[in-house]
Amino acid sequence: MSRLVQDAPGPSWEKRGNTVWLGCEACGAFFPVSPSMLRADAPPCRCPKCHRQFRPAPQAQSG
Amino acid sequence: MTVPHGSALDLRTFLGGLGERLLDIEAPVSVVHEMTALQHELDRASRFPVLRFLQPQLANGALSPIPVVNNLTASRVVTAAALGVADHRRCAEAFARRAANAIAPRVVARGDAPVQAVVVEGAAADLTSLPVLTQHELEPGPYLTAAHATTFDPDTLTDNTAIQRCWIMGPRQMSWMAYPASHNARNLRKFRERGEACPVAFWIGHHPAVVIGTQAKLDYPQSHWAAAGGIAGSALRLVPSVTHGERVMVPADAEIVIEGWVRPGAETADGPFGEYTGYLGPQTRAALCEVTCITRRTDAIYHDYGSGLTDMLVPDNIAMEGRLYSLVKAVAPSLVNVHVPVSGRRFHAYLQFNRPPRGEVRDALAAALAYRRCKAVFAVDEDVDLFAPEEMLWALATRVQWSRDSFVVDGLSTSTLDPSLPSGAQTGSKIGVDATLPPAVGPGQPRAVPPRATVPADAEVRARALLAGVAQGGLPEA
Numbered sequence: 001m002s003r004l005v006q007d008a009p010g011p012s013w014e015k016r017g018n019t020v021w022l023g024c025e026a027c028g029a030f031f032p033v034s035p036s037m038l039r040a041d042a043p044p045c046r047c048p049k050c051h052r053q054f055r056p057a058p059q060a061q062s063g
Numbered sequence: 064m065t066v067p068h069g070s071a072l073d074l075r076t077f078l079g080g081l082g083e084r085l086l087d088i089e090a091p092v093s094v095v096h097e098m099t100a101l102q103h104e105l106d107r108a109s110r111f112p113v114l115r116f117l118q119p120q121l122a123n124g125a126l127s128p129i130p131v132v133n134n135l136t137a138s139r140v141v142t143a144a145a146l147g148v149a150d151h152r153r154c155a156e157a158f159a160r161r162a163a164n165a166i167a168p169r170v171v172a173r174g175d176a177p178v179q180a181v182v183v184e185g186a187a188a189d190l191t192s193l194p195v196l197t198q199h200e201l202e203p204g205p206y207l208t209a210a211h212a213t214t215f216d217p218d219t220l221t222d223n224t225a226i227q228r229c230w231i232m233g234p235r236q237m238s239w240m241a242y243p244a245s246h247n248a249r250n251l252r253k254f255r256e257r258g259e260a261c262p263v264a265f266w267i268g269h270h271p272a273v274v275i276g277t278q279a280k281l282d283y284p285q286s287h288w289a290a291a292g293g294i295a296g297s298a299l300r301l302v303p304s305v306t307h308g309e310r311v312m313v314p315a316d317a318e319i320v321i322e323g324w325v326r327p328g329a330e331t332a333d334g335p336f337g338e339y340t341g342y343l344g345p346q347t348r349a350a351l352c353e354v355t356c357i358t359r360r361t362d363a364i365y366h367d368y369g370s371g372l373t374d375m376l377v378p379d380n381i382a383m384e385g386r387l388y389s390l391v392k393a394v395a396p397s398l399v400n401v402h403v404p405v406s407g408r409r410f411h412a413y414l415q416f417n418r419p420p421r422g423e424v425r426d427a428l429a430a431a432l433a434y435r436r437c438k439a440v441f442a443v444d445e446d447v448d449l450f451a452p453e454e455m456l457w458a459l460a461t462r463v464q465w466s467r468d469s470f471v472v473d474g475l476s477t478s479t480l481d482p483s484l485p486s487g488a489q490t491g492s493k494i495g496v497d498a499t500l501p502p503a504v505g506p507g508q509p510r511a512v513p514p515r516a517t518v519p520a521d522a523e524v525r526a527r528a529l530l531a532g533v534a535q536g537g538l539p540e541a
Binding site: 047 | 201202203204330331332334335343344345346347348482483484485486487488
């Protein structure tokens with residue numbers, strides 16, 4: 001199953017990372033993805049390392 | 064140095080006039096990371112030759128007969144000279160003036176178009192035969208980085224052309240990342256809403272004046288061909304594309320053209336990709352382009368931009384300087400120069416003024432901050448060298464009280480590629496800083512500030528003469 005890593009929201013005065021990292025379900029490599037790639041109508045993500053196409057796990061998807 | 068502006072407006076003529084500024088590399092160099100690594104090394108050393116790789120080695124180990132040129136516009140001196148601007152410090156006003164004096168393009172027949180000397184259509188067209196670079200780690204494969212995506216507005220038939228990346232995914236399939244705010248993306252959306260496939264052509268390799276000219280920041284819809292002619296100083300020669308005819312014109316003197324379609328709604332994942340910020344942008348949605356035809360010169364040269372490197376920043380920043388000069392000059396007549404430094408990527412702008420009246424600098428800062436990419440704008444006087452970072456920092460250190468002389472505005476349009484934006488933000492926080500001196504007390508009177516510590520001009524001349532007799536390489540650097 002693909003894995004998602006992202007910073008939790010916090011108060012406006014704290015610095016938080018803004019990048020979502022997705023782990024490939026086949027090779028495990030992590031790569032940054034735009035939130036638009038997590039939408040249900042997005043094309044499949046594509047691992048830049050092994051080129052496997054996959055959709056992020058349903059709990060990671062939005063919209 | 065003199066770089067000939069050249070009667071023939073094309074890449075090879077420009078390369079022929081570079082002399083020692085062109086570095087030919089005869090050893091095989093891999094298109095996977097190695098060429099880009101050389102650019103990184105040169106950037107770190109602040110050395111900016113144009114690089115021509117005579118034996119590009121493809122990912123499969125084969126040598127390509129098509130040479131690769133990159134670092135074409137890494138030198139500001141060379142890039143300004145390509146525009147016919149003798150002093151690179153004066154690009155802003157020259158660019159603004161020329162962009163306003165458009166020269167209409169000239170259409171030529173296919174037989175008079177070198178870029179259509181070789182035409183490969185249908186199943187024979189093979190993108191993987193081109194020496195396309197994979198630049199950075201974590202990128203999924205080879206990317207066209209100097210391809211000018213060319214479309215038209217289906218409502219007005221007005222052309223648009225802009226450098227946009229494409230990931231080579233197969234022999235006739237590639238992504239096409241039209242940034243959502245771009246004019247090409249607007250055209251693409253219009254075709255999609257009509258349920259029609261979007262015709263597109265990508266041209267690669269031309270004289271730097273044309274490459275920079277087509278990056279002029281224009282309104283929508285507005286022809287880039289005429290603007291490029293104005294900036295280059297002569298009419299651009301165009302030819303109808305093989306696939307789309309006169310609907311999509313391409314430069315007749317380019318090196319390579321890739322033609323194709325985007326079917327309504329055809330999308331693919333694209334990236335991660337090294338952006339101008341120096342960071343990798345995330346994987347995102349992009350159009351999926353089906354390639355129908357590749358045309359090229361018989362001895363074509365492939366042009367690559369080092370993404371996020373000086374090579375890519377210099378020409379676009381010069382175009383930004385021209386646009387900012389026009390925008391700011393309209394509200395601040397005392398503006399004399401603009402610089403968009405490579406160190407600030409596209410986020411910082413420096414404005415220079417000649418004795419601005421009260422209020423005018425703040426007007427100027429506000430106008431410049433309205434430009435989407437500008438995140439921090441700094442205003443200085445004429446005695447500060449816009450092109451010397453230590454002078455800019457000296458002005459900030461000695462002429463600014465932060466609460467009095469700076470203002471922050473939240474919620475302005477910005478580049479969403481800014482890595483420091485909070486998650487989900489569509490607007491940014493921007494700052495304007497007035498590092499000018501206060502106006503003089505009255506006409507002809509000195510400003511009520513301490514004088515700058517200087518030495519007499521004749522003593523400077525004497526000092527330069529003394530140093531000229533010393534071997535500069537023998538002096539300690541730090």
